[in-house]
């Protein structure tokens with residue numbers, strides 16, 4: 001199922017972190033809609049290839065969320081391309097993308113590409129620091145980014161990124177109310193089934209990352225909590 005409009009839940013696995021074969025089997029067989037391979041630091045071609053090959057033993061769709069040009073490889077079902085709308089540095093919104101398309105544009109199968117308009121809201125997370133994101137935003141600021149993603153740039157995905165911390169459900173609710181076409185991804189700090197159910201009731205797709213490495217048993221419960229709603 002490669003239509004993100006039908007997704008409700010995904011696990012994000014970091015190629016720069018260790019995961020046992022037993023844990024990986026449970027994650028891939030959990031009933032989640034997809035595995036997203038991605039992280040903001042230490043992502044290399046070697047660790048991406050290794051994780052892709054291991055996930056490929058299972059039937060679950062597997063997407064690469066591109067964080068640098070060097071680690072892009074064929075073999076994924078989909079490629080998510082983040083564009084950080086609240087970055088103060090144009091490289092993270094369109095600069096690196098321009099370089100990549102200039103160099104590899106001819107090789108790109110555009111049907112496999114899904115652009116994500118990111119709005120990073122946890123100023124302490126690695127992605128915020130890397131991209132110099134302005135996280136000092138009001139609810140109206142965030143809604144404006146969502147409107148830009150959908151109506152100016154026609155991005156298929158708007159990603160509310162609270163990586164490492166649980167977000168504000170009221171902001172997620174307001175953003176969801178604003179979006180008509182664009183799919184709303186929520187990620188950040190989900191470590192229990194209750195949190196997954198809450199954000200799953202507001203966003204279209206819930207992404208669970210760090211909990212996989214911190215408490216796998218609880219992380220696995222997030223799938224049912226979101227999909228049984």
Ligand SMILES: CC(C)=CCC/C(C)=C/CC/C(C)=C/CC/C(C)=C/CC/C(C)=C/CC/C(C)=C/CC/C(C)=C/COP(=O)(O)OP(=O)(O)O
Pocket residue numbers: 014038039040041065066067068069072073074075079081082083084092093096097098100101104107108109113118125126127130131161163164209210
């Ligand atoms: C041959 C072949 C297969 C060709 C395919 C062609 C293809 C896919 C081409 C892509 C072209 C293209 C436009 C590429 C874009 C290049 C690029 C480098 C864009 C920049 C992406 C970007 C803005 C990265 C910034 C960081 C970011 C937002 C990462 C997303 C992941 C994220 C937020 C992770 C969370 O952080 P984490 O690491 O988990 O943090 P903790 O460790 O603290 O948990």
Ligand SMILES: O=P(O)(O)OC[C@@H](O)CO
Pocket residue numbers: 012161162163164165186187188189190207208209210211
């Ligand atoms: O790691 P967590 O905090 O679950 O966040 C998931 C994802 O949104 C990170 O890009």
Ligand SMILES: [Mg+2]
Pocket residue numbers: 014039209210
């Ligand atoms: Mg992480």
